[in-house]
Amino acid sequence: MKIPNLLAPGYLHSVLIKAKIKEQNSRFLTHYAAGTVSGLIRAEALENENETRDSLIASLRIQGAEDRCRVYRRMVRYPDFHRQLIAFHRLMQDYGLTLEELPETTEGQRELKTLLSLIRDLPFSHNSEIRFLNELAAQDFSGIECTPGWVEDLHQQCLLDQMKARGLRIRPLPSAQPRTTRFYKALNSRQEAEGAAQLILREEWKPEEVMIILCDSQRDGSLVRSVLARYQLPAAQVSYQKPSKILRCFDAFVALTRAPSVEAVLKTLQLKAYPVLITEAYVQYLTQFVFDLNSLCEPVFTHVQQALETNTLLNTIEKENLLRLEAQAQSVHEQLLPWLLPLLEDVPLSEKLNRCYELLRQHSCLSDELERRALLNLKTTLEDCWDLLEQPEALDMLMALLAQKKLEISEEVDGRIAITDLKHPLPARPLTLLFGADQNSFPGNIAYAGIFDEDYLKTTSMPSQADRYDHYTKQLEWIYTSASHCLIYSYAAGNYEGKSWDVAFEIEQRAASRAVLWPLVQNEVYSDQWHQLTPETARRLFTPDHVLRGSISSFETYFQCPYAYFLKSGLRLSKGSLTTVNAAIVGTIQHALLEQSIQTWGKDYAKLNETEMAAILNPYFQQLHNLFPDQQAEIDQIQRRMQLNLTQLLDALAAMEENTSFAPAYQEYRFEEDLLETGGITVRLKGIIDRIDTCLGDLRILDYKSSAKTLSESKVKAGLQLQLLTYLIIAVRKLKLNPAGAYYCSLKNETISVSEASLNGRRMEIEDVGRDAWMSELQSSHQLKGWTMKDCDGLDYDGTHVQGLTCKEGQVKVRSPKDFESVQALILELYALLTEQLSAGRIELDPVEGACLFCDFKPVCRLRKAPKKPVALVGKEEGKEVQDGDSVE
Numbered sequence: 001m002k003i004p005n006l007l008a009p010g011y012l013h014s015v016l017i018k019a020k021i022k023e024q025n026s027r028f029l030t031h032y033a034a035g036t037v038s039g040l041i042r043a044e045a046l047e048n049e050n051e052t053r054d055s056l057i058a059s060l061r062i063q064g065a066e067d068r069c070r071v072y073r074r075m076v077r078y079p080d081f082h083r084q085l086i087a088f089h090r091l092m093q094d095y096g097l098t099l100e101e102l103p104e105t106t107e108g109q110r111e112l113k114t115l116l117s118l119i120r121d122l123p124f125s126h127n128s129e130i131r132f133l134n135e136l137a138a139q140d141f142s143g144i145e146c147t148p149g150w151v152e153d154l155h156q157q158c159l160l161d162q163m164k165a166r167g168l169r170i171r172p173l174p175s176a177q178p179r180t181t182r183f184y185k186a187l188n189s190r191q192e193a194e195g196a197a198q199l200i201l202r203e204e205w206k207p208e209e210v211m212i213i214l215c216d217s218q219r220d221g222s223l224v225r226s227v228l229a230r231y232q233l234p235a236a237q238v239s240y241q242k243p244s245k246i247l248r249c250f251d252a253f254v255a256l257t258r259a260p261s262v263e264a265v266l267k268t269l270q271l272k273a274y275p276v277l278i279t280e281a282y283v284q285y286l287t288q289f290v291f292d293l294n295s296l297c298e299p300v301f302t303h304v305q306q307a308l309e310t311n312t313l314l315n316t317i318e319k320e321n322l323l324r325l326e327a328q329a330q331s332v333h334e335q336l337l338p339w340l341l342p343l344l345e346d347v348p349l350s351e352k353l354n355r356c357y358e359l360l361r362q363h364s365c366l367s368d369e370l371e372r373r374a375l376l377n378l379k380t381t382l383e384d385c386w387d388l389l390e391q392p393e394a395l396d397m398l399m400a401l402l403a404q405k406k407l408e409i410s411e412e413v414d415g416r417i418a419i420t421d422l423k424h425p426l427p428a429r430p431l432t433l434l435f436g437a438d439q440n441s442f443p444g445n446i447a448y449a450g451i452f453d454e455d456y457l458k459t460t461s462m463p464s465q466a467d468r469y470d471h472y473t474k475q476l477e478w479i480y481t482s483a484s485h486c487l488i489y490s491y492a493a494g495n496y497e498g499k500s501w502d503v504a505f506e507i508e509q510r511a512a513s514r515a516v517l518w519p520l521v522q523n524e525v526y527s528d529q530w531h532q533l534t535p536e537t538a539r540r541l542f543t544p545d546h547v548l549r550g551s552i553s554s555f556e557t558y559f560q561c562p563y564a565y566f567l568k569s570g571l572r573l574s575k576g577s578l579t580t581v582n583a584a585i586v587g588t589i590q591h592a593l594l595e596q597s598i599q600t601w602g603k604d605y606a607k608l609n610e611t612e613m614a615a616i617l618n619p620y621f622q623q624l625h626n627l628f629p630d631q632q633a634e635i636d637q638i639q640r641r642m643q644l645n646l647t648q649l650l651d652a653l654a655a656m657e658e659n660t661s662f663a664p665a666y667q668e669y670r671f672e673e674d675l676l677e678t679g680g681i682t683v684r685l686k687g688i689i690d691r692i693d694t695c696l697g698d699l700r701i702l703d704y705k706s707s708a709k710t711l712s713e714s715k716v717k718a719g720l721q722l723q724l725l726t727y728l729i730i731a732v733r734k735l736k737l738n739p740a741g742a743y744y745c746s747l748k749n750e751t752i753s754v755s756e757a758s759l760n761g762r763r764m765e766i767e768d769v770g771r772d773a774w775m776s777e778l779q780s781s782h783q784l785k786g787w788t789m790k791d792c793d794g795l796d797y798d799g800t801h802v803q804g805l806t807c808k809e810g811q812v813k814v815r816s817p818k819d820f821e822s823v824q825a826l827i828l829e830l831y832a833l834l835t836e837q838l839s840a841g842r843i844e845l846d847p848v849e850g851a852c853l854f855c856d857f858k859p860v861c862r863l864r865k866a867p868k869k870p871v872a873l874v875g876k877e878e879g880k881e882v883q884d885g886d887s888v889e
């Protein structure tokens with residue numbers, strides 16, 4: 001056995017060698033080698049000794065004993081159960097426990113003993129250790145130094161003691177007594193890390209003078225590293241783990257080859273496991289439009305193209321987006337298929353593993369040394385266990401073992417803040433900070449849990465929990481001598497969910513004073529970004545040819561939030577392709593039903609029956625089924641609800657039609673109109689008016705809405721309700737008829753609340769509220785809501801179907817008729833204002849209340865202030881502001 005001059009854990013090698021060089025006052029060491037105790041034991045392993053292989057054999061034997069168990073019958077299939085048995089078997093080897101001494105009081109204990117007897121001959125690393133100890137007896141260790149670092153358990157301590165008996169010289173890490181201690185707490189771990197970073201800067205500690213000991217490195221490691229990096233403090237962590245990308249990909253590939261499915265393919269794609277650039281578009285397409293492996297294996301994707309051939313529901317942009325998605329997916333698909341198809345073939349398991357491994361060799365992460373090493377280890381493991389892997393149970397166990405493997409990262413701490421944890425002692429530095437010392441994390445838990453818990457161990461000759469705890473706390477002593485100047489204890493009083501954590505009892509005792517809050521410099525001042533374009537940029541963006549084009553709703557967006565308009569109509573950002581049936585599609589179908597029924601039955605359109613309705617609706621829903629075949633149930637449900645809703649709605653519309661002389665004259669009336677010219681810019685509007693009704697020389701506008709909506713004077717003056725009135729202006733100009741009114745027609749059956757009874761205050765009696773009162777409430781919820789421009793006999797014979805009418809002695813009157821000319825002037829003034837503001841490049845982030853509710857840009861605009869209340873931009877001198885919705889009452 002060749003023994004190095006220095007035995008120490010790997011992460012200490014460079015620290016100790018540098019110290020040695022310094023001690024010898026030279027620049028390098030000759031004939032000097034560092035090694036580890038576990039490395040010496042491993043070197044004793046024979047060719048055929050392999051711990052992973054032993055685990056797989058153990059797993060197969062345990063599963064083969066299913067019939068011999070009653071209590072654990074179901075568990076013998078689970079790798080985690082096997083792991084616990086194997087771990088206990090190794091514990092028995094380490095502490096010399098015999099099968100005979102294991103308890104047999106219960107049936108479960110007897111079964112555990114039987115299972116353990118099945119694997120008693122498997123050596124794992126035990127034989128190498130015995131060989132090492134035999135050789136040890138013949139060795140002289142007096143020329144060898146050892147800095148043990150952390151001695152994990154009493155078994156390791158025993159090994160060390162035997163080496164010491166052979167002359168091994170123990171050289172502890174340099175330690176010191178801190179001159180002062182401090183005790184801090186923070187609200188949460190982030191503030192704790194911020195406090196530590198700020199203290200290092202405030203007190204001007206050099207990075208190499210500072211050590212941070214994490215009580216829970218798993219929880220706090222990346223947080224502390226990232227906070228220190230943000231403060232530009234150089235730091236390194238002596239030892240931490242991270243998942244291996246290559247092993248995760250192997251796991252996903254093996255799962256895919258064993259049980260091919262679209263979901264399994266998606267998992268490999270999410271891990272970016274192929275040597276092909278996988279785009280978001282490809283993953284989205286597969287998730288949305290590929291439902292079985294046969295479709296996935298097709299060389300060309302055609303689903304969207306075929307479904308859209310006959311689709312009349314989606315608008316041009318939605319269709320373009322979906323077709324673009326399919327084209328983008330296709331280009332990735334062509335590159336991916338040659339790699340994917342071999343994984344889906346039905347070949348023997350060993351061949352499947354071979355293909356998975358070969359694919360991994362192409363992975364881009366292999367530029368990382370650690371990942372490369374993980375792949376090499378995987379190769380060795382596969383070779384060592386190859387003959388066993390044809391058995392699915394052995395492969396299950398192998399995959400479970402691989403899932404636990406992590407990349408071990410050790411960073412060079414020289415000249416940097418050293419981040420370490422309880423089990424990786426380092427030489428003392430001037431300032432040490434014990435981080436996260438709460439009861440969950442410090443001093444840590446050494447009690448055994450699971451099937452072989454402390455109660456079970458108590459019945460064996462295993463060292464007692466008290467002895468083990470004693471050994472553990474002695475190991476922790478290094479913390480209290482790890483600072484020469486100042487030792488800081490610190491903990492967070494709670495986590496981010498608001499759950500409180502208490503400080504560790506031992507630390508409270510040591511600190512001997514109450515913790516104070518970390519002094520933190522916090523910046524709470526935030527100023528919103530001011531967005532502004534130069535007039536030149538604005539002109540090129542919005543009015544390149546001196547024409548401001550757009551839909552009326554897009555201009556309403558400007559008045560809701562100029563920045564949202566800039567993103568949507570200036571930069572033309574959109575949400576991406578359609579993923580499901582949305583409210584706009586539902587609205588389109590409802591519009592189409594009304595349009596077709598009016599075309600067929602004219603003014604009697606509302607009398608169509610259920611069969612006729614279904615005949616109109618079915619082709620549209622068939623289009624949705626074709627496009628989203630995986631959403632059959634949802635689409636059917638939407639259709640059922642729509643039919644029910646429309647049946648009730650048509651009843652209300654039939655009553656309205658019977659009470660008016662107006663009749664539908666135009667539907668889906670398309671226009672493109674130059675509304676005005678202002679400041680050298682023409683405002684050109686494009687749109688579709690849902691319906692124009694006429695009666696003699698009058699016209700009225702009906703705009704179908706998916707929910708109840710009223711026309712509010714304050715919102716009109718704030719530019720937030722341009723659409724309906726602009727339609728009226730355009731219709732009057734185009735058709736040369738007189739404006740009677742413009743109304744919203746809600747397609748929704750609102751839920752209305754009705755009273756069962758009312759109190760007659762004069763007679764002090766409770767009176768029932770009858771069905772007639774309920775029906776009149778229902779009818780008023782279906783009223784056309786908007787503005788009426790003039791008294792008009794044929795508008796509504798009884799004054800109950802149009803909002804804002806009164807009926808006295810058979811005479812219907814408009815309560816507050818609007819003057820069309822004034823309304824037109826107001827609307828044109830708003831468009832002129834819009835043009836002026838856009839030309840000046842005003843695109844500030846300044847939404848009105850409610851604008852952000854359904855805005856697609858919420859994740860990108862970074863608004864921090866409260867939205868403003870709508871204010872009148874025009875017509876301010878026209879007197880008192882009126883409240884929303886009551887302007888015509």
Ligand code: SF4
Pocket residue numbers: 560561563564845846847851852855856857858861862863
């Ligand atoms: S979320 Fe609100 S503030 Fe942000 S862009 Fe949309 S409307 Fe404007």
